[in-house]
Amino acid sequence: MVDGDADVARWIRPEVRALSSYHVTDPGECVKLDAMENPYSWPPQVVEEWLERLRGVCVNRYPDPEARVLAARLRTAMAVPEDAALLLGNGSDELIQIIALAVSDAGRTVLTPEPTFVIYRSVATVCGLRYASVPLRATDFALDMEAMRRAITRYQPAVIFLASPNNPTGNVFAAEEIAEIIDLAPGLVVIDEAYAPFARISVMDQVGCRENLLVMRTLSKVGLAGLRLGVLAGTAGCIRELNKIRLPYNVNTLTQVSAEFALTHQGLFDEQIRKIRHSRSELFRALQQRTAVHPWPSQANFLLFRVSACSAASLFDGLRARGVLIKNMDGSNPLLANCLRVTVGTAAENRVFLNALDRALLW
């Protein structure tokens, strides 16, 4: 620390100073199975077509502020009900922040089950909201509805975030339990469907009928993580208010044009998702056969497993030393003790992972 830093730090809010910045491990040369990315690229002739489209882009001009062409394509691709409105974000992370900024006021609470996506907590904290969480059931990570009902009564949450399928547990929450929470909630309920394409279930069809319901999607997990594009669907009234908080031109021109292009190749992505779902079952069975690890069933593009033969940290290090990067979840939540999360890769990548796993467990 240089002289004067302490003086500057005094101006940073204590709750911000208490946070750590979002940590991403440098993959180096590792097979990258840590971040739920789609492992497949595009055929060369699709890449050529895409580059041709980009040639016509005027980067000296601001993007279309409403991203109208892209929004229209997303509506069709995601079967957004006609009377619902859309808000696009620089990733769904930005949409989470917009929602939190919109409701932030003294004494207001964001409620989520836990373990879940960590950004809900950090964004709520930065936006000056209280954060409350209800533990999921330890055996199957289902919602503890008794505890959820009590928490809703007690905190009267301004927003409830429910990721379904949930990250990092991979399970979907029961439809009737989601419906009950939407009914009971005094405030907004955001169903985060980042992994819905891998689960083939959605509450998108209810947007517009339920006034407090927002459904969030992202293109990150289905193959466009580098573009940063999140989608929020809600009633016209709610989206109109949230749109006031969005910074102008938050979705850049290259993202608008590229995502729009990608959506004209829906078949390509559907096929990649089909392959990932297939590899997920194979990988699940392979992990089940190994006595040292215990995987949970998943409806997403990753698997959570507990290791019993050694510590999660030593398995994580052992895999990394053998060229495979996954995510160590140990320490992030009591329910995730000795757990790790692996993203489903290509069939070849999954074999590399399983080989490295066997060798690391032997060590």
Ligand SMILES: *Cc1c(COP(=O)(O)O)cnc(C)c1O
């Ligand atoms: C990855 C993830 C997101 C973030 O998606 P971006 O669009 O890349 O910001 C949101 N919600 C959940 C549950 C996720 O796992």
